[in-house]
Amino acid sequence: MNNILLLTNKMFYLNSTLSAPSAPPLPADWVISPNVAYMVAELVIAVLSTFGNLLVCVAVGLNRKLRTVTNYFLVSLAVADILVGTIAIPCAILTDIGLPRHNLYLCLIMLSILLMFTESSILSLLAVAVERYVAIFMPFRYQVLLTSRNAVLVIFTPPDSGYCFFVFVVDMTYMVYFIFFACVLTPLFIMYFIYAQIFVMVKQQVRRITSEQSGRGERQARAAAIMRREVKTVTSLFLVLFLFTVCWIPLHIINCFLLFCPHCPVPLELLFTAIILSHANSAVNPFLYAYTMTTFRDTFKAIFSALLTSCCSTTFNGLLDLLLVFPAEG
Numbered sequence: 001m002n003n004i005l006l007l008t009n010k011m012f013y014l015n016s017t018l019s020a021p022s023a024p025p026l027p028a029d030w031v032i033s034p035n036v037a038y039m040v041a042e043l044v045i046a047v048l049s050t051f052g053n054l055l056v057c058v059a060v061g062l063n064r065k066l067r068t069v070t071n072y073f074l075v076s077l078a079v080a081d082i083l084v085g086t087i088a089i090p091c092a093i094l095t096d097i098g099l100p101r102h103n104l105y106l107c108l109i110m111l112s113i114l115l116m117f118t119e120s121s122i123l124s125l126l127a128v129a130v131e132r133y134v135a136i137f138m139p140f141r142y143q144v145l146l147t148s149r150n151a152v153l154v155i156f157t158p159p160d161s162g163y164c165f166f167v168f169v170v171d172m173t174y175m176v177y178f179i180f181f182a183c184v185l186t187p188l189f190i191m192y193f194i195y196a197q198i199f200v201m202v203k204q205q206v207r208r209i210t211s212e213q214s215g216r217g218e219r220q221a222r223a224a225a226i227m228r229r230e231v232k233t234v235t236s237l238f239l240v241l242f243l244f245t246v247c248w249i250p251l252h253i254i255n256c257f258l259l260f261c262p263h264c265p266v267p268l269e270l271l272f273t274a275i276i277l278s279h280a281n282s283a284v285n286p287f288l289y290a291y292t293m294t295t296f297r298d299t300f301k302a303i304f305s306a307l308l309t310s311c312c313s314t315t316f317n318g319l320l321d322l323l324l325v326f327p328a329e330g
Contacts, residue, residue, distance in 0.1 A: 080121045119183055129237070137197075180255060195241070202227065233293075
């Protein structure tokens with residue numbers, strides 16, 4: 001607790017020096033006490049996010065059944081989460097203790113990385129929602145509009161105090177009005193509207209198929225099975241969106257609180273918890289895929305089994321078996 005109070009006092013000192021017309025140099029012995037619990041939690045999330053999402057990418061690369069347009073967008077999301085684990089979280093830990101010092105450009109690059117990967121994730125989620133909307137509402141144009149090539153094009157089309165603290169380098173007005181309201185909240189509203197439309201449409205389709213199934217036989221049974229799979233897929237993707245919302249909204253609400261009530265105290269414990277929760281979102285998706293999507297779960301099991309076989313032997317027989325289970329396209 002003393003470390004937290006010390007950090008708070010130093011932040012207020014830094015804020016006053018930044019706002020002064022001719023700020024005196026900071027004391028040479030001005031040292032930030034790191035929050036060890038926060039750093040450990042961030043490192044655990046970084047490891048889980050990196051290896052879990054790497055597993056998603058490997059699974060899609062090995063199993064042809066997973067090479068769908070929807071999963072290509074999920075791979076894009078996984079890559080963004082891998083970068084969160086390998087780059088963004090280490091940057092967050094460094095900026096938490098005010099590093100790098102006396103290098104404004106490097107500081108801005110590190111803070112921009114934190115924002116860029118967030119936007120990359122939400123754009124991937126938006127692409128998934130639009131892809132599912134086209135699949136449900138325009139099934140006859142789906143194969144033309146959403147080819148693997150078009151999916152790849154969407155994925156790869158780009159959208160000084162001496163101390164590097166996020167709250168003092170990045171303007172909170174920019175964070176709230178542009179990042180939150182424009183780049184996070186607006187896409188979220190659009191995606192929830194899209195999924196609401198999809199669920200209503202699917203419910204109507206299921207009701208119609210059920211009413212016609214008694215007189216049509218096998219054809220209607222196949223249509224009903226396809227619709228059930230579609231419902232399961234859409235529900236799984238909606239859960240990904242819902243978890244993103246749950247993990248990221250608290251931090252943005254705190255940012256709004258800091259902007260609209262600058263003199264109101266925000267406990268550092270609460271701020272650290274919100275930051276950890278937002279970063280934890282990058283680690284939960286692989287577990288969600290394994291829990292809700294059978295093909296992903298089976299592929300993960302095959303990969304772990306092959307790795308275990310290889311580790312227990314002096315050869316790479318397990319990996320060779322894995323390639324035989326999921327042969328490459330010829």
